[in-house]
Amino acid sequence: MKDISNKGALIPVKGGVRKTILEFAKSLLREGVFDGILISMRVPAKDSYAWVLIKDPSFIDKATPLAPIIAVQGAKALKSFTRKGKGSMKIAAVMRPCEIRATVELVKLNQIHLENITLISIDCPGALPMSYYIKNPEDGEKDFNDLFSGKDRTVSTRAVCQICDHFSILPSCDLHFGLTGEEGEGVFLIPNSEKGERILKEMKIKSSETLTDWKNSVKELIEERKKQRAERFQEVKSMVAGFDSMLDTFAKCIGCHNCQSACPICYCRLCYFDSAVSKQDSDFILQKARRRGGISFPVDRILFHVGRMSHMSLSCVSCGVCSDACPVSIPVADVFSYVADQTQGTFEYRSGEDIEEAIPVAQYQLEEVRGVEELIKQAEE
Amino acid sequence: MSIQIRIKKGVEQGLIDFLKFLLTNEKVSAVFTLRKTPKEGVYDYGLITDSEMLTDAVPLHPLMPVNAGQELSRFTPMKKPVAAVIKPCELRSFIELVKRAQGSMENFLLISYTCAGCFRFDVSLEDQGNKHLSDYWKAVERGENPEGIRETCTVCEYFVPINGDVTVKLIGEKFNDEAVLIFHTKKAEEMAEGFEGERSEVEQFSDKIGSLTEKRRSEKIKLFDRIGKEMKGLGGMIDVFGRCIKCHGCSRVCPICLCILCDFESSLFDYDVSQIEKELLRKGAMRLPTDTILYQIGRMNHMSFSCVGCGMCTEVCPANISVSAIFLRTGEETAKLFDYVPGRDIEEPVPVTVYKEDELSTLGEE
Amino acid sequence: MEDTFYPRIVSFLCKWCSYSGADLAGTSRIKYSPSILPIRVMCSSRVNPVFVIKSFFGGADGVLIGGCHPGDCHYQSGNYHTRRRIAILQKVFDSLGMEKERVRLAWISASEGSRFAQVSDEFTNKIISLGENPAKKEIFL
């Protein structure tokens, strides 16, 4: 795995970091460095965000790099664009690190074709819970601005964001905006691949600044997060240890499968657990009921979650959209990122970090994931 | 010719006794009802075979974790008799599904009740100490719209079961000291044979039913007007549905959306890059993934005339869109074209499966 | 975009009646709106309402569906089903405050070349009066 470059350019900040990034994006289009830029934009109703692919620079002003929420995971937008092959236009996608990681996983799964796409990431302060933002968008905007500008670090972001240790530059991004925290000081523009280098060249920007301080501050935060992560996982562990605690954790689940359809990694057109295969015969259900005196509906909720874990946890990037999408506020993301941590750890695989790193496949032979299999068996029971 | 049985007990207990009676006397092999789960404040639908377990049953609890009509259809045809306590709109959903050959009503003893509506998920989840719940029952007795029920419940005028074998009187009744069950069908009467209780001619429903219907009709007009104002043309559509994140949760929990794979999730709606690029050239900017509004209008076209306004779609929408109210409003319009009422009568064919030669005669002629 | 508004009208025409009617208009050298872009289908009942919605969001200013007169359907009853589907579609549009006038169903027989031309012109003028399809420039679809 290649290491992060040590040099970057310091772009002076005018009217806020995000404004500066927008100006940069605009110039990228004007200079013809890119034909289009994929970036998030506030919807007309002003209470959510959508991904918009922009060709005409005049639209850039309406855009928002790094929205306060992740309404739709950026990788999904890219997938809808290039699932069927590479395009002829040169496109830059401005996304969160977790969206870049999901993108990388989907590339490995042949759902995204990156050939003409450049991935630009920004140091991410986390995202707000969607339910909170939608109920009071203006507060949300204010909170997030304070958070982003570093004015207020206490703003409560989504649970998974608070323990995220992949919030900054990743080996898999081409260009990265490193935040120096304090407004005014400027943002680091860090080329992280040939693509990235080329852009700076074309924009005639020199990356001469050394990044040591920024890197250290990032490293510090990562360490801090790692600690919080470990602590949180201790709690979560008990939420999923064994079938009964799973039952308890997912007791409220109504089987709407929003978590799966919001998940960028769950790319199946038709989820196995929605397919006709998993439709059950009435006698079978009655038998099941008899065995325990009663059976809960919708059936196989736990099977669904455990099954989904076994399908995608290796690629899970802990982006948290599943929790946002859950209508009964089950901490799906916490559970899944914990399980992901386990399964990925088993193979020393880091989802979404390195495009060259193949997804470990021969998972089922391995002792370590038998646990999951056990759960499935019990769930099927 | 139907009869009613009065049981000198609280309505829920009376009903549970009846269910126990059915189960213990093997008149049914299982009972489908809402019940408490081991987890505090969490309820689910259960198929109960052991009469002991009925002690956890809360058949009349104002919550719809899933649309029972959808659940029932999923595991029919039932080969043995089963009693199911479901809400009037769930019953109507079930009938709509059966019309579409999704399951059968055979072997079901369908028990429903005069329903004052059910809680929104957020309300029920935060209902510590059952404050909302006790208020709810007071409102039911007074025949008013309780607090915290779903938007479409507040305007529902089909809260007296149209079909079903047994109806439990609830709204405007003294349900703390007695339960009144009405048996509409022969099957139901036979099943009730030997069940203790004071039998009599069916007495009228409380006049509170009428007043609540009136109330809700006027509420509905208000609600629909409001939506009409929001839904002004494409711009309005985008304001309202622009928030949609395309999780399609609405279609998955919709009892009418029966497709295994929604057409709008099929490969037909994956585009070649070149197609998207062309669109981009034309517009200068475009949302990705696209077809957000297409999906909504498309779905309305497919099912609105059968929408029973159960409200599940609104509940699961992560973007907080009043999906149900919007679909109900459009649905009443499309159904009206064929004086269709979803779930009214199993014999009424689904509008898109039939036609009349002498209808809509101006269309196509002018 | 052109300065003068030149509507694009997708027209699904059934092979047996309307398309033949269009041909007749042609062979009779009747001049009518070039905005009409016919797409030949076996029967008007092939037209899934979703095609119509799709046409709009794809940028069509209007959609014309042509079928045999009621009772004359080459496939017995296809056009009766079409009629219901379009009625539902228009109602949906209406309920959403969208211009249902942009969808038009017309019965045109193989012998009604002049009617085809007339319907085409009327509809084109209607669309011109309604103006360009707002969806054409809408980025949030």
Add this chain to the structure above:
Amino acid sequence: MSMKIGVFICECGPNIAEHIDIDSVIKKIVATEEFKDIELVIKRHKLLCSNEGQEFLEKEIISNELTHLVIAACSPRDHESTFINVCKKTPLNPYLFKMVNIREQCAWIIPDKEEATNKAARYIRAAIRRVLYQSELLEREIESRPDVLIIGGGIAGLEAALSLASKERKVYLVEKKESLGGKASLYNLLLPRQSGGVDEIQKKIQDVENSENIQVFTETEVESVVGFFGNFEIVLKSLKADESRTELKAGGIVVATGFDLVNPQALSGYKYTKDDDVYTSLEIEKMIYSDGKVYLKSGEQPRSVTLVNCVGRDEKGYCSRICCGAMIKIAKAIRDLSPDIKINVLYRDLCLPHKEDQRFFDEVKESGVDFIRVKGIKLKERRIEYTGMDGSKSEITSDMVILAPAMVPAEGTEELAEILGIPLDETGFFQEAHYHLNPVSTTTEGIYIVGAANGPQGISESILQAQAACGKILTRLIPGEKIVPEVKVSEILESFCTGCRTCLEVCCYGAIYFDEEKGVSVVNDVICRGCGNCAASCPSGAIQAKHFTSRQLYTEMIEAIR
């Protein structure tokens, strides 16, 4: 295999060339960005449908090894089949070909050459995009039997049997009654020329009985029919005591079950018994022509006779068309027997469709027969109350009353419709496929209806229809020739079908059945006619209308408006 699309633009002599700038069309196509990676062979030709043009096309397809073909020319209705046949001479599957109509749709309707040119270009672009999504379809042949089953041995059935037999076809002629001939054989004189009827029909019956190509089954009915055009499997049931069954196979079926007469006594307003001197037209026909006189139950000749037309017309809601003629004929016959009998004819409307009827009617009228137009009629024994057109009530009592009862579907029509799976119309007669365009066919290919089975007809129409049906059969069902079922049919993708059966409801050919085992609907592609109704009715998009798939139509549409 790499794509190589041939695009050929026909000048159609001056027809297209004069109104469309073909060269600039070609330029526009070639310049199209998205066709950059596709190999295009694009040429113009002065007249592609000419022999020379077809040969040119054939050479181009073969020498360029084209994978797809787009032809911009006249309406597909004119020459699609021509070019499909050209494809068939080459390795190119004809369903990878798309025709663009730039003559009727552009050249001839758009005065402005530039506009016409633009539209043509856009149109051709759409076709090129669409053709890429078209897929090969393989026509398949199935064995067919040239033999024909004819149900009903009346005039229509006899005529059909003879015409087919004369072309060496094996015919199975099934008749319920013990003898052939049907109703027509009961009429002695036929209008308008009062020429002999019986003898002509007797002759046909003899010819049928003598023909070794025709196998006659009397006192027999059809018990069951399964299969489809070219391959019907039929079971006949004898009505004789033994109820023996006969199984046979046929490629086509002609329904000639004729009609019955409504029983006036079953109608309100006609009160009489068998003792009253009230007769139906047929009874009188028999009386006059076999006994050579008209007489009452008492044996005396009546002094007055009243003929009543349109009996049951209002109840049935249609005109039986032939009764007027028959009644006039009877009136004349009675008048010929005696000049002193007072004859009245009460009628609702006169129906004299044949060109010579009118003259005959005038003759009879002049011979002293009173025709009275009436609104409503009440008959009690021999007393008739009627309402005149002015609303005035009058009444006549005459020695003899003769009724002309309406024609109704022959007994057993409903059962037969059920067995054959073809519809009846609101009058209860068999429904034709298309009143104007396809009057002897039914919704099921290979089953034809002729004569009064389709509704009140005279003998000449019945014969015309019999001959028409035979024409269809002789040209569609050729011995030794296999039939090629429609390939542009619907197909249901099993894994996406939810089994809601909406498609079964909308299909008017019964071409879709439900597979209980799998719980999905399935198309019988031999019966399917490819209208695509089911495809549009399927909410899941599980049904594909081959050659008109949603993808193909979307592409064409999106490109067309771009």
